[in-house]
Amino acid sequence: MLITRHAEAAAVLSDTRYVPPPVRQDGAEGTLAWLRARVSRFSAGETHARRRHELTGLLAGLDPAGLRSAAGALTRQRGGDWRGVPTAVLGAALGVQDTGAVPAAAAGYLSGEESPQADAAVAELLKLAGVPVITLLLQAHSATEGLIETALRHAAPGQDIDELLRETLSQDPPLRATRRLDTHTGDEVTIDLVAVNRDPDAFDPARGHVPHLTFGHGVRPCPAPAHALALAAGVLEGLLK
Numbered sequence: 603m604l605i606t607r608h609a610e611a612a613a614v615l616s617d618t619r620y621v622p623p624p625v626r627q628d629g630a631e632g633t634l635a636w637l638r639a640r641v642s643r644f645s646a647g648e649t650h651a652r653r654r655h656e657l658t659g660l661l662a663g664l665d666p667a668g669l670r671s672a673a674g675a676l677t678r679q680r681g682g683d684w685r686g687v688p689t690a691v692l693g694a695a696l697g698v699q700d701t702g703a704v705p706a707a708a709a710g711y712l713s714g715e716e717s718p719q720a721d722a723a724v725a726e727l728l729k730l731a732g733v734p735v736i737t738l739l740l741q742a743h744s745a746t747e748g749l750i751e752t753a754l755r756h757a758a759p760g761q762d763i764d765e766l767l768r769e770t771l772s773q774d775p776p777l778r779a780t781r782r783l784d785t786h787t788g789d790e791v792t793i794d795l796v797a798v799n800r801d802p803d804a805f806d807p808a809r810g811h812v813p814h815l816t817f818g819h820g821v822r823p824c825p826a827p828a829h830a831l832a833l834a835a836g837v838l839e840g841l842l843k
Contacts, residue, residue, distance in 0.1 A: 603789060603792070604791075604792050605792065605793045605794065606794045606797035606798060607797075607798060607801055607803065609801075609803070609804065611701070611793045611819075612713060612790055612815065612820065615782075615820040616662070616819065616820060616821060617820070618786060618793060619784060619785050620641065620645065620782035620784055621646035621670055621783055621785055622644050622781070622782065622783070622822075623644065623648075623781055623783045623790060624783070625714060626630045626638075626737045627639045627719060629682050629716075631740075632725045632757065633720075633724060633725075633727055633761050634710055635716055636709065636724075637707075637711075637724050638711065638714065640653075640735065641653065641737045642656075642657060642731050642737065642825070648699070649690050650822070654733070654822075654825055655737060656734040657734055657826070657828050660696065660734055660738065661738070661829055662827050664692075664695050664696075664829060666829050666831070668834050669691055669829060669832045670833070670835050670836040670839075672691045672694070672695075672836065673688065673691045673834075673835075673836025673840065674836040674837070674839040674840040675836075675840070676690060676779045676840070677837050677840025677842055678722040679831065679838045684837045684840065684841060686705070686743075687833075687837050687840075688740045688743065688746040688834070689701040689739050689747075691833060692739060692829070693739055694739060696734065696735050696738065696739075697731070697735075698731050698735060700730060702738060703722075703723040703726040704727070704739050705743060706719045706720055706723035707720055707723035707724045707726075707736075708743040711744055712744055712789070729790065738826065741826070741830075741832070742833060745830060746830045746834055748776030748777070749767070749770060749833050749834045750837050750838065753767055753838060754768065754838070755774075756773075756774065757838070757842060761842075763842065763843075764800075764835060765832055766838065772797065772800075775796065775799065775814070775816040776789050777794050778794070778796055780792075780793055781793070795815060795816055799814045799815060799816065805827075817830075
């Protein structure tokens with residue numbers, strides 16, 4: 603079933619009967635499949651709650667304003683070569699100085715597409731950090747870099763960076779859809795995030811726009827929206843100001 607209305611999407615995301623489609627649990631230790639079976643994004647119930655709590659605990663010690671400043675400084679230092687800046691800055695804040703293996707590991711993180719290169723990259727990262735930290739680094743690469751790339755396509759001279767990010771998240775989100783499995787019926791539900799974010803019936807006059815669902819909603823919201831936005835804003839400031 604495809605969902606394109608904001609209210610229906612919010613209801614699904616708030617209902618515990620809908621969970622992420624299961625990932626395989628039999629991957630060899632240290633591989634991408636093994637990692638995906640151990641992260642909060644692809645788990646449900648108490649397991650998801652425990653793993654998410656680990657992530658929020660790590661993030662609680664990080665100052666978004668500091669991440670923003672560091673991302674801007676590193677972008678300028680690299681002469682505008684911003685690829686890898688979000689993971690480098692986040693990695694340094696989490697005690698990981700070498701994030702070179704992140705892109706290869708992230709290549710199949712969301713899709714589940716496995717490869718020897720991804721497995722080798724996961725193995726390298728496991729020498730440097732535990733699963734929760736690796737999770738945050740892969741998210742920073744897969745989601746935050748996607749947000750920056752999309753925002754740059756919409757940037758206008760003199761535009762406020764925070765407003766640019768808000769509009770990008772609402773109108774042209776880097777993640778176009780999210781899927782859930784109905785545990786009562788076994789049916790898969792796909793939420794079209796572009797459509798639900800533009801649903802005119804959800805317009806909120808007090809906020810001046812439709813509240814976007816790009817960072818999730820309900821029982822599984824993104825654990826790090828402030829940190830992701832800070833990293834993205836810092837990079838854009840380093841590029842555009």
